[in-house]
Amino acid sequence: MSDALKPGDTIGILGSGQLGRMIALAAARLGLRTHIYCPESGPAFDVCAQHTLAAYDDEKALAAFAENVQVVSYEFENVPANTAAFLEARKAVRPGPRALAITQDRFSEKSFLNDLGIPTAPFAAIDCVEDLEQAVAKLGRPSVLKTRRFGYDGKGQTIIREGDDLEQAFTSLGSGACILEGFVSFAREISVIGARGLDGSFAAFDVCENEHANHILSRTIVPAHAAPKTQSVAIDMAGKIAAALDYVGVITVELFLVEDAGSERIVVNEIAPRVHNSGHWTLDGAVTSQFEQHVRAICGWPLGSPARHGAIEMHNLIGSQADDWAALLGQAGVALHLYGKHEAREGRKMGHWTRVLPE
DSSP states (O other): OTTOOOTTOEEEEEOOSHHHHHHHHHHHHTTOEEEEEESSOOGGGGTSSEEEEOOTTOHHHHHHHHHTOSEEEESSTTOOHHHHHHHHTTSOBSSOHHHHHHHTSHHHHHHHHHHTTOOBOOEEEESSHHHHHHHHHHHOSSEEEEESSSOOTTTTEEEEOTTOOHHHHHHHTTSSSEEEEEOOOOSEEEEEEEEEOTTSOEEEOOOEEEEEETTEEEEEEESOSSOHHHHHHHHHHHHHHHHHTTOOEEEEEEEEEEEETTEEEEEEEEEESSOOGGGTTHHHHBSSOHHHHHHHHHTTOOOOOOOBSSEEEEEEEEGGGGGGHHHHHTSTTEEEEEOOOSOOOTTOEEEEEEEEEOO
């Protein structure tokens, strides 16, 4: 435990959104302070001990930030590589920059997974329209064209169907580096939220099932509708990925569950090197929340129990849905979490609510 933090120490967090906010709240419960660094104000600023409002390439501000924390983590995967490298030269960054580098690029991520023997959709790198024509001829239609970097909640992607103009599809995504993925006909989407400690220990929450609306997570239920063997394989995949990355912290693996002639198989869709929306149910539905688990891991502390309290459903509040907060507070058994965002825009995650039922 020589690298372990102690109560009273400070965790540096890159990013000021709701995930940073919930990490900071979990840290405070364990007697730890947080210092949020972000180029723009966000809800995490309201609950931290200190914050820095500065650009990710402001080396003077980054150096001062590093000087005032014992470990650095992040709430989103698009932290600039130069920022992560600059901070790693001064303080431990957990999860490490290698996890960032691999998961920031969809082609690198899928190549990494296939090298581990983990199945994904078939894919091809796309740098020009000619590449796209050849890849579509091989992978067929429908297929999904995505930017290699900076996509989330359905942004940065388009489905290529019969009759679609390939040049127009490529241009619509900016004509930059892309990846084409073969279409996976899946029965449901599931995810594994796991954590790997500084000592190499691994603990995963039960597999959850996710429903989306307009490409944004709408509802998560636990346990997922998946065979016990399928769930075990999914958790083993997450542990294998975390070990291969020498990962420290919470990691999320999103998967497609495919039903073939009465049997099930799973295909990894993507990795998120952070706490995740589909793990918000753990705040009320597990012995240790994903946020506390992340804090424990990056601080070099023992991981907590991921055991569930019952059968759980979690619903996101998107945009104006958060206006129903008073009615939700009046419902028995509902635990409401609002993120402190001042403007409810369409498609913006404003909060969530959870209900835990006996199994």
